[in-house]
Amino acid sequence: MEPNITLQIDHHTVEVPRGTTVLEAARGVGINIPSLCYMNLKDMCITNLPASCRMCVVEIEGRRNLAPACATRCENGMKVHTSTLRVLNARKTVLELILSDHPNDCLICPKSGNCDLQSLAVKLKIREIPFAGEQSTYKIETSPSLIRDMNKCIFCRRCEMMCNEVQTVGALGAINRGFSAIISPAFEQPLTTSECTFCGQCVAVCPVGALTEMDHTNRLINDLNNPRKTVIVQTAPAVRAALGEEFGLPAGTSVTGKMAAALRQLGFAKVFDTDFAADLTIMEEGTELLNRLTAYLNGDKNVRLPILTSCCPAWVNFFEHQFPDMLDIPSTARSPQQMFGSIAKTYWAEKMGIPREDLIVVSIMPCLAKKYECGRDEFKVNDDPDVNYSISTRELASLIKRANIDFNSLPEEDFDQPLGESTGAGVIFGASGGVMEAALRTAYELYTGQKLEKVDFEAVRGLDNIKKATVRLNGVELHVGIAHGLGNARKLLNEIKEGKSEFHAIEIMACPGGCIGGGGQPLHHGNSELLKARTHALYEEDRNKPLRKSHENPYILKLYEEYLGKPMSEKAHHLLHTHYFNKSN
Amino acid sequence: MSEIKLSENKVNELIKLCEAYGNQPGELINILHKAQDTFGYLPREVQEIIARQLGIPVSKVYGVVTFYSFFTMTPKGEHPISVCMGTACYVRGAEKVLDEFKRVLGINVGETTSDGKYSLSSLRCVGACGLAPVVLIGEKVYGRIVPGDVEKILKELD
Numbered sequence: 001m002e003p004n005i006t007l008q009i010d011h012h013t014v015e016v017p018r019g020t021t022v023l024e025a026a027r028g029v030g031i032n033i034p035s036l037c038y039m040n041l042k043d044m045c046i047t048n049l050p051a052s053c054r055m056c057v058v059e060i061e062g063r064r065n066l067a068p069a070c071a072t073r074c075e076n077g078m079k080v081h082t083s084t085l086r087v088l089n090a091r092k093t094v095l096e097l098i099l100s101d102h103p104n105d106c107l108i109c110p111k112s113g114n115c116d117l118q119s120l121a122v123k124l125k126i127r128e129i130p131f132a133g134e135q136s137t138y139k140i141e142t143s144p145s146l147i148r149d150m151n152k153c154i155f156c157r158r159c160e161m162m163c164n165e166v167q168t169v170g171a172l173g174a175i176n177r178g179f180s181a182i183i184s185p186a187f188e189q190p191l192t193t194s195e196c197t198f199c200g201q202c203v204a205v206c207p208v209g210a211l212t213e214m215d216h217t218n219r220l221i222n223d224l225n226n227p228r229k230t231v232i233v234q235t236a237p238a239v240r241a242a243l244g245e246e247f248g249l250p251a252g253t254s255v256t257g258k259m260a261a262a263l264r265q266l267g268f269a270k271v272f273d274t275d276f277a278a279d280l281t282i283m284e285e286g287t288e289l290l291n292r293l294t295a296y297l298n299g300d301k302n303v304r305l306p307i308l309t310s311c312c313p314a315w316v317n318f319f320e321h322q323f324p325d326m327l328d329i330p331s332t333a334r335s336p337q338q339m340f341g342s343i344a345k346t347y348w349a350e351k352m353g354i355p356r357e358d359l360i361v362v363s364i365m366p367c368l369a370k371k372y373e374c375g376r377d378e379f380k381v382n383d384d385p386d387v388n389y390s391i392s393t394r395e396l397a398s399l400i401k402r403a404n405i406d407f408n409s410l411p412e413e414d415f416d417q418p419l420g421e422s423t424g425a426g427v428i429f430g431a432s433g434g435v436m437e438a439a440l441r442t443a444y445e446l447y448t449g450q451k452l453e454k455v456d457f458e459a460v461r462g463l464d465n466i467k468k469a470t471v472r473l474n475g476v477e478l479h480v481g482i483a484h485g486l487g488n489a490r491k492l493l494n495e496i497k498e499g500k501s502e503f504h505a506i507e508i509m510a511c512p513g514g515c516i517g518g519g520g521q522p523l524h525h526g527n528s529e530l531l532k533a534r535t536h537a538l539y540e541e542d543r544n545k546p547l548r549k550s551h552e553n554p555y556i557l558k559l560y561e562e563y564l565g566k567p568m569s570e571k572a573h574h575l576l577h578t579h580y581f582n583k584s585n
Numbered sequence: 586m587s588e589i590k591l592s593e594n595k596v597n598e599l600i601k602l603c604e605a606y607g608n609q610p611g612e613l614i615n616i617l618h619k620a621q622d623t624f625g626y627l628p629r630e631v632q633e634i635i636a637r638q639l640g641i642p643v644s645k646v647y648g649v650v651t652f653y654s655f656f657t658m659t660p661k662g663e664h665p666i667s668v669c670m671g672t673a674c675y676v677r678g679a680e681k682v683l684d685e686f687k688r689v690l691g692i693n694v695g696e697t698t699s700d701g702k703y704s705l706s707s708l709r710c711v712g713a714c715g716l717a718p719v720v721l722i723g724e725k726v727y728g729r730i731v732p733g734d735v736e737k738i739l740k741e742l743d
Contacts (some may be wrong), residue, residue, distance in 0.1 A: 170642020175651045186647040
């Protein structure tokens with residue numbers, strides 16, 4: 001092992017491993033050097049280091065120029081000063097220059113209160129912007145999921161890194177140069193015609209208000225106050241593991257009961273759970289997996305394996321754009337959001353005697369692609385979407401605050417029945433590996449006819465880029481793979497394309513960490529500990545559930561008995577399955 | 586895919602060009618140079634084919650094309666006119682010459698006349714400072730140009 005390095009940072013003598021940057025070393029001893037473009041999600045190997053914003057400059061003895069702490073490696077005997085007059089003045093000037101071409105409409109900016117640039121302006125006590133110059137005048141672009149306001153872009157290039165390096169989508173890139181340089185899709189086309197999957201990871205990392213989500217909160221308030229409409233809500237599993245952060249609760253606090261109480265106070269007629277539909281997804285997708293596997297084992301050469309999960313709308317967009325020759329490999333099962341909408345507007349509405357046109361189904365999602373997904377034509381009946389619209393975890397937090405609800409003192413309440421009942425298998429959908437684990441629990445019991453003693457499949461959990469596991473089903477070895485982040489997904493898809501895939505089933509989630517790291521979640525501000533804590537919260541909730549296998553959900557069994565028949569039945573096909581389109585250029 | 590449809594021959598030529606560079610993403614700038622030589626400019630379709638050949642996002646290709654002023658997405662005219670705006674030419678009145686070209690042709694820098702005959706660009710130093718101000722039309726160099734020469738030169742080209 002290489003010996004550590006010892007250096008002096010302000011009044012601290014610091015010992016760090018070789019390769020550590022001055023910024024990391026300083027933060028390790030509690031000196032919080034400000035930064036803007038820098039981002040480091042260590043556990044997922046996601047870093048953004050263009051060293052372009054120059055907010056983190058420090059003085060190093062013996063060097064003529066100030067050095068960016070984020071891109072300067074520690075050296076033995078180095079003497080670093082992080083807050084000399086020269087450093088403070090330089091940082092102030094840098095910030096003033098950035099602000100000179102930044103709209104100062106903080107009062108009405110969607111990112112206000114959550115903006116890194118705003119926080120820095122507060123921290124550095126900027127009271128005037130001495131540089132008056134040309135201002136950018138770009139048109140604000142809206143799409144079903146994202147809003148791009150390039151007037152606010154500070155060119156940190158985090159979004160470009162996420163879109164290209166992590167997701168390998170390549171929708172966003174830097175174009176033009178000098179003052180005209182911006183981040184844009186190719187040929188300045190709209191996001192909707194580009195390869196954009198609407199995963200929202202660009203929004204999740206944007207430090208300013210340049211990339212934000214399409215907001216439906218005002219529309220929802222109007223609907224909730226319309227006496228002619230019955231408005232019901234479904235909440236995705238990952239939301240309960242992160243919503244508390246918006247109210248100052250420690251990351252990883254599960255707020256399921258408080259969230260249900262808050263939704264009821266907001267005025268929803270019924271508070272249901274997407275986890276119910278997650279259990280339903282397992283019934284359909286698990287059956288599809290077993291059907292394909294059985295056919296394969298019986299010598300059917302045409303059967304398509306591995307089967308790929310289809311819960312994630314950004315992932316669906318990704319393969320429709322980038323792998324159009326493989327549209328028959330993913331499961332045809334709709335996502336839990338869409339299964340919920342479909343069942344709510346047929347089975348439940350019929351049961352309750354509510355005409356379809358009077359029923360509004362809203363979803364609360366950790367995701368921005370879900371906003372796009374519920375507008376897809378396949379998921380509409382006579383132009384009426386099964387899910388009317390989707391709001392993000394952040395938007396829900398904003399609604400709760402606006403309604404003057406004291407979230408932290410709310411009682412714990414339950415979801416309504418029947419569409420609020422779920423098993424632990426539905427809960428873990430929100431973490432990478434969760435869908436596969438849920439499918440394994442059910443597939444094992446359905447295939448072998450035996451009780452699964454140990455329901456925890458540790459091998460499919462965690463933040464490793466690609467996870468693998470082998471499960472024995474009565475002498476048959478089932479190989480499963482899990483990828484989170486579209487770049488990792490691409491690797492597994494290329495293996496399939498080359499005929500080298502070892503897997504029978506693959507779970508893919510577009511966002512790093514799975515839905516808990518979705519583009520609609522409270523912003524992580526570069527802290528991957530948050531993602532770990534959220535994951536932990538979901539597995540804890542699963543562990544404490546009396547039922548942990550989807551096929552044991554009594555209301556799911558009742559739904560099949562009363563309405564659908566059995567999984568993959570004609571009715572189930574009509575209501576719960578879908579097809580895919582070639583969207584490549 | 587964009588609207589302009591290249592002929593199959595042209596597409597094959599472009600694919601061969603990329604292959605000659607081993608379809609290497611690192612050769613993007615060289616490939617764009619050659620492609621601009623061949624087509625006179627770099628329309629969207631050309632960029633899309635290059636991106637596909639090299640296995641890189643088209644946003645990356647477009648980023649490079651828009652970064653370097655040498656690359657253009659506007660077709661060059663039959664007679665591409667470049668006015669040198671290097672230091673020597675500039676101090677000897679190149680800007681007035683450029684303005685005169687703009688006035689007579691009715692186009693701006695980076696544009697092409699509607700009949701496709703002339704296009705106008707400015708460049709930095711052709712290494713003929715002794716002849717300043719210099720105008721390059723196609724491969725031909727015109728030296729010591731004054732605004733009054735502009736109409737005459739254009740007439741000769743007609």
